[in-house]
Amino acid sequence: MKILILNGPNLNLLGVREKSVYGSRSFEDYFEELKAAFPALELSYFQSNTEGTLIDKLHEVGFSYKGIVFNAGAYTHTSVAISDAIKAIESPVVEVHISNVYAREAFRHKSMIAPYCKGSISGFGLDSYRLALQYFERLKPNRIGFTV
Ligand code: DQA
DSSP states (O other): OEEEEEEOTTGGGTTTSOHHHHOSOOHHHHHHHHHHHOTTSEEEEEEOSOHHHHHHHHHHHTTTOSEEEEEOGGGGGTOHHHHHHHHHOSSOEEEEESSOGGGSOGGGSOOSSGGGSSEEEESSTTHHHHHHHHHHHTOEEETTEEEO
C-alpha cells in the first residue's frame, strides 16, 4: 500500500526552526523510524517550499497511491490552489500539523484544505504523522476499494 508523506514550506528546517514549537528532530531522521514502525506501508517522503511543486506532487501520486499524509505548513491557511488540488485527486489525504494550530495565532485556525481531507490531526508533535499512518495501516482491502 503506497503512502506519501508530503511536507510543505519550511518543514525542511525541522530540528533547526523554532525548536520550542516544532522540536529538535529532523524529519529525515524521524522518517527512518516511521519506515521501521510501518513495514506494511510503502512509505515515501517529499518536501517542497513551493506551492506549484506541491500541487504537481499531489497530481502525480493522487490517482494511484492509497493515501497521502500532508502537512501543508503555512499554505494550509492560504492556498486555494492546494485545496483545489486535494479536491481534484482521488487518494484520501490526511491533514497533519506538528503544533496545535488552534492554540496559536487566529490566522492558523482556518484551514483551506480541511474540507477536502479525510480528517485532520494537529498538536501531537511528530507523532501527528504516526497517528495519520495508523489510520492508513488499519484500512482493510475489499472488493470495492479500501475501508476501515
Ligand atoms: C504547521 C502549522 C502551520 O501553521 C505553520 O505555518 C507550519 C507548520 C505545523 O506542522 O504545526 O509551517 O503546519
